[in-house]
């Protein structure tokens with residue numbers, strides 16, 4: 631057996647040896663390019679499904695970025711996730727307009743009906759639940775985004791059925 635590199639230990643058990651090598655060469659392909667860090671993080675998230683600390687460490691190593699900077703970028707942009715996500719991402723808008731027109735009720739119903747906490751994944755692995763500040767459609771509040779679909783003027787009583795149509 632050859633040397634067991636730090637990155638090999640820290641990636642276990644999520645990735646096989648082959649996958650680790652594949653991810654490394656994928657990351658290398660961004661090295662030195664403009665916007666390399668964000669692009670590499672996107673690629674790593676698509677590859678692994680999310681960005682756990684060992685993957686962030688690997689990104690930092692392969693691209694020669696300080697680990698603190700990598701963490702900073704991942705925590706700043708909402709499209710990066712350090713936790714596994716469900717198959718579908720539900721984002722309930724809780725900006726002012728949506729909040730006063732039922733956003734909070736929508737959120738409570740989803741938490742109750744899907745048995746899911748904010749920031750968590752449902753037991754069946756189908757849904758992740760998050761909130762957003764403003765979806766940019768205040769006149770059509772309340773708004774719920776599911777993956778790339780924006781549902782407007784959502785009736786809280788119908789939200790669970792809407793979500794269940796995503797399987």
Ligand code: FES
Nearest residue numbers: 723725728765767
């Ligand atoms: S507050 Fe919800 S879309 Fe603006």
